[in-house]
């Protein structure tokens with residue numbers, strides 16, 4: 001059973017209930033991990049700071 005690489009808390013992942021692409025959040029430190037493989041179970045930390053492209057929704061009322 002893999003632990004959180006950040007705080008070493010047991011993530012309690014049930015390998016039968018996760019699949020590739022699932023995101024698991026460490027309840028202890030809040031770090032997000034993406035499941036990149038299930039056999040064996042492999043996690044990749046989800047990088048923060050990825051900006052969403054929401055600039056299009058910015059106020060821009062041209063007339």
Ligand SMILES: [Zn+2]
Pocket residue numbers: 004005006007008009026027028029030031
């Ligand atoms: Zn953690």
